[in-house]
Amino acid sequence: MKITVTVNGVERSGDVEPRTLLVHFLRDELDLTGTNIGCDTSSCGACTIHVEGQSVKSCTMLAAQADGLELTTIEGLANGDILHPMQRCFQENHGLQCGYCTPGMVMAAVSLLDENPNPSETDVRIGLEGNLCRCTGYHNIVKSVLACAAESNGASK
Amino acid sequence: MIPAAFEYVRADSVDAALSALTEYGDEAKLLAGGHSLLPLMKLRLAAPSVLVDVGRLDDLRYINDAGDYISIGALTRHRDLETSSLLASAAPLLAHAAGHVGDPQVRHRGTIGGSLAHADPASDLPAVALAMGATIVATGPNGTREIAASEFYTGFLESALAPDELLTEIRIPKLDTQGWSFQKFNRRAQDWAIVGVATVRANGSTGVGLVNMGSTPLLASAVMDAVKSGANAADAAALANEGTEAQSDINASSEYREHLARVLVRRSLEESGLS
Ligand code: FES
Ligand code: FES
Numbered sequence: 001m002k003i004t005v006t007v008n009g010v011e012r013s014g015d016v017e018p019r020t021l022l023v024h025f026l027r028d029e030l031d032l033t034g035t036n037i038g039c040d041t042s043s044c045g046a047c048t049i050h051v052e053g054q055s056v057k058s059c060t061m062l063a064a065q066a067d068g069l070e071l072t073t074i075e076g077l078a079n080g081d082i083l084h085p086m087q088r089c090f091q092e093n094h095g096l097q098c099g100y101c102t103p104g105m106v107m108a109a110v111s112l113l114d115e116n117p118n119p120s121e122t123d124v125r126i127g128l129e130g131n132l133c134r135c136t137g138y139h140n141i142v143k144s145v146l147a148c149a150a151e152s153n154g155a156s157k
Numbered sequence: 158m159i160p161a162a163f164e165y166v167r168a169d170s171v172d173a174a175l176s177a178l179t180e181y182g183d184e185a186k187l188l189a190g191g192h193s194l195l196p197l198m199k200l201r202l203a204a205p206s207v208l209v210d211v212g213r214l215d216d217l218r219y220i221n222d223a224g225d226y227i228s229i230g231a232l233t234r235h236r237d238l239e240t241s242s243l244l245a246s247a248a249p250l251l252a253h254a255a256g257h258v259g260d261p262q263v264r265h266r267g268t269i270g271g272s273l274a275h276a277d278p279a280s281d282l283p284a285v286a287l288a289m290g291a292t293i294v295a296t297g298p299n300g301t302r303e304i305a306a307s308e309f310y311t312g313f314l315e316s317a318l319a320p321d322e323l324l325t326e327i328r329i330p331k332l333d334t335q336g337w338s339f340q341k342f343n344r345r346a347q348d349w350a351i352v353g354v355a356t357v358r359a360n361g362s363t364g365v366g367l368v369n370m371g372s373t374p375l376l377a378s379a380v381m382d383a384v385k386s387g388a389n390a391a392d393a394a395a396l397a398n399e400g401t402e403a404q405s406d407i408n409a410s411s412e413y414r415e416h417l418a419r420v421l422v423r424r425s426l427e428e429s430g431l432s
């Protein structure tokens with residue numbers, strides 16, 4: 001079947017089998033390989049993208065279900081060479097080790113701050129419960145997200 | 158993991174969904190948020206030959222005050238329930254429990270109707286629907302009918318819905334809530350409950366729903382009867398495993414689940430204000 005999605009602001013179409021998972025469509029058809037597959041069982045969050053602005057695990061959604069919707073992947077966050085503030089905060093706070101979980105962490109974290117711009121440390125830890133880091137670098141991940149929240153709150157005051 | 162091949166039909170109205178169900182009969186499965194069904198299909202534990210996608214039926218995405226009850230459209234997402242100010246005041250147990258389903262990504266997609274219709278004994282919301290005495294509205298070719306939550310669960314992943322019916326609405330009675338509690342015991346943050354308990358004390362009676370204590374979501378009837386006849390929390394909770402058929406699995410033996418049920422029911426009754 002033919003589907004059309006808007007990914008990172010650009011309209012993209014493809015021909016998929018109904019059973020094609022969204023993450024495979026993004027990676028294999030659209031060549032957007034920034035979105036990783038970790039567990040493939042909705043546990044790890046490595047495949048997190050935004051669907052209509054909200055974090056979603058793209059391994060647990062059919063490409064067909066995304067037809068006509070607006071998607072953002074990790075590739076869509078930066079503005080050219082200028083990193084998204086969340087990406088920069090991860091970089092500055094050493095919020096990654098091997099980096100495998102990072103695209104999903106960043107996408108989940110951006111969605112988290114959209115919903116709760118001023119989270120406590122506990123809010124961040126609970127808000128990222130759907131994302132696993134097998135390098136177990138959670139401390140700096142949480143630090144990165146809190147830094148990003150503090151920065152954007154500072155900027156808006 | 159990729160599901161077995163199927164035909165995909167997107168319904169753009171309730172009527173279209175119903176006629177697809179009539180056309181494809183037993184072959185068809187309804188797809189809402191997909192967060193219960195797709196994982197099963199990826200593991201090939203389910204292999205429907207037709208998926209009828211009702212995920213775009215935005216008409217069924219609402220939380221309204223209907224006078225005596227709150228009406229919730231089947232396609233309302235967990236995130237909507239979690240953040241609804243109407244539910245926060247009129248049905249805080251439901252809003253709170255919805256905020257504990259899976260993780261944020263799951264709550265952005267998963268729907269209350271899907272969760273109730275999937276009839277998984279390990280899901281949180283069926284136990285809440287039981288405890289609150291919810292009514293489930295099913296729409297079929299001959300119109301709608303109401304099913305009490307207590308009559309809805311008929312077997313493992315089986316409900317009273319006929320193959321040609323769609324769960325369209327959930328009605329939560331407006332209770333004069335004196336206390337409520339949701340206890341979810343799991344080992345990792347986003348996991349299913351090993352055992353869960355939903356309790357609401359309102360209008361002079363107490364409803365207690367159990368998660369993962371048998372092949373269906375259950376009411377802890379013995380506990381409810383005991384509270385009614387004046388038992389305290391500890392004595393009532395001692396009956397929490399009565400009428401249950403907890404399974405043993407990788408997370409817990411059935412004996413351990415029974416123990417957890419007693420402990421969590423006591424905590425839940427106490428947190429709801431029963432001494
Ligand atoms: S790959 Fe999707 S949650 Fe792990
Ligand atoms: S940085 Fe390695 S998995 Fe998170």
